[in-house]
Amino acid sequence: MRTRLTQSDANGKVNFRGPFWQSGVSTSLAFPRHHGILRKGAFAMPTLEVCIGDNGREFFELTDDEMLVGRDQFCDIVVNNHTVSRQHARIVRTAEGFFIEDLSSLNGTYLNGRRLEGRTPIKDQDRIHIYEVVTIFHAGAPPAETDDDLEETLADVPLPEEANREIDAARQVPSPAHKDADDATSQARFRAALKISLDLEGELDVDQILPKILDSLFEIFPQSSRGYILLEEGAEGHLVPRAIKHRQSESGHSMTFGPISRKMALHVMSTAEAILMDDAPSDPTEESQSVFEVHSLSMICAPLMGPSRRPLGIVYLDTTDARNRFDQSDLDVLASVATIAAQGVESAGAKHTIWDVGTYKRHLGTAKQVQLQFLPQSRPEVEGYQFYDYYQPADEVGGDYFAYVLLPDGRLALAIGDVAGKGVSAALLMANFCAEVRYCLATCGTPAEAVEQLNQDLSSETLNYHFVTFVLCVLDPKSHVLTMVNAGHLPPLRRRGSLIEALGGNDAGLPLGCDAEPRYKQVEMPLEPGDTFILYTDGITEAMNAAGDVYGSKRLRSTLGAAPAGVEELGQALLDDVRRFIRGRLQSDDICLVCFEREA
DSSP states (O other), X not given: OOOOOOBOSTTOEEEEOOOHHHHSBOEEEEOOTTTOOOOXXXXXXXXXXXXXXXXXXXXXXXXXXXXXXXXXXXXXXXXXXXXXXXXXXXXXXXXXXXXXXXXXXXXXXXXXXEEOOSOEEOOTTOEEEEXXXXXEEESSOOOOOOSSTTOOOGGGSOOOSXXXXXXXXXXXXXXXXXXXXXXXXXXXXXXXXXXXXXXXTTOOXXXXXXXXXXXXXXXXXXXXXXXXXXEEETTTXXXXXXXXXXXXXXXXXXXXXXXXXXXXXXXXXXXXXXXXXXXXXXXXXXXXXXXXXXXXXXXXXXXXXXXXXXXXXXXXXXXXXTTSXXXXXXXXXXXXXXXXXXXXXXXXXXXXXXXXXXXXXXXXXXXXHHHHTTSOSSOOOOTTEEEEEEEEOSSSSOOEEEEEEEOTTSOEEEEXXXXXSOHHHXXXXXXXXXXXXXXXXXXXXXXXXXXXXXXXXXXXXXXXXXXXEEEEEEEETTTTEEEEEEEBOOOXXXXXXXXXXXXXXXXXXXXXXXXXXXXXXXXXXXXXXXXXXXXXXXXXXXXXXXXXXXXXXXXXXXXXXXXXXXXXXXXHHHHHHHHHHHTTSOOOSOEEEEEEEEOO
């Protein structure tokens, strides 16, 4: 089909609508009458060719020394498209020739595929992209018009060379999440990533994986109207829909509003960045020019970034619910989910592929570094106390956990946990758990209430695949009292002189995530000068040597009793003894150790 511009009023305003799939929006151009729409053969001076849709084009004489292009009605060439800035670009004629400059627009102006920086000369046949609007500068008469000269292909769409291209009110974020996100956002992000990861465990068929991902996304984002997953296929890298989900309307009919924007999809693939876009006009009094004339969409789109660090495709969601539009936190969640989903897609293809072991190890090494960012980077500094910690997963990533959280009243929370299982899924739950612990400590009144809230969260339907053994200790350095809650974890040990004593074993509750109902008991105990407390995971007591013997609690207590004074010396002595014991055999489980001592 051929789309042409047609003059519609005395001011020379023309309206066009490009192909639904290609442009994603409809646009109107308004040209002051003195520029005029040229008739064929009447080219007395340089012209600007405007191309929209399938081969639609018209030509406009550049008669003035300066001509503004933008959405503002006072521009010389008005583009009524909300992705174009009010004063987007300027074409200037000087004695040296014609120039174009971007006027600090949101989405930029592109000359032959490159984003403009400052005033730039233009020459015959140069292509200028004013976002959706493609224009061509002709120094003289333009070429004869044909039906297929200006057919837009994927290769013709300008893609930014910089990572900071903005799409209207879009927000772009690297995948995955920011470290400094608030606890609530981090909690949602990792909960979503965990849900997808656990759903995909053991699944090797891509056609089974992708619908599962969309089903999970519609649970995570209940306001979603449509969801698409497109994968890059073929030698030319075409994006092909592989999974589609439409929410049913109240009438029972599928809520379909047409395909997604191709430019949006290509932008995400090109930059490997997630974007948020809202097609509602910035001025609510403006007439809607969207292809979604009735339904104003809020859209989020993220790349499927697998271990290869190359986008495999995109995942896209939109909503027509004006009260629940997507926001930045939703985009962060989708970006994290897309990364996990891409790993599932690549893993499904791995059954037909010989893994490059070196590359695989490098990816795991990167994952390890990311996971370590969620663990304490330094030890607390509390007057009168010394601290020591050690963490070593059996694989590159693991499910053991520890934390120090300074509370507003000056108390210090110390926590240690062990997620059932090992590897990536345990590491993801551990990452989610980091945010959960901080959130519960900040919102609950007592340590027992915080642990009960953690248990309820981990017992929810979305996280019922794993359980966590956990100990929470809250140290009051002023009163020298320790409050402890144990959820099915190995009892902490106290060294007082040469005596080693297990603490609170009779008061321990069930591991977190087993049952949403149990209540947990907190116990208080005074700390005397010289007291040392040892929190550890079963990677120590269950360490196995070449003969198949386990390290065990008895050897643990004997080693601690004979260890030198000082919390760091004690911790090092214990770890050295474990290494001597397992010599000749690989570490079989994650090891985590936290020790603290009240100075004598």
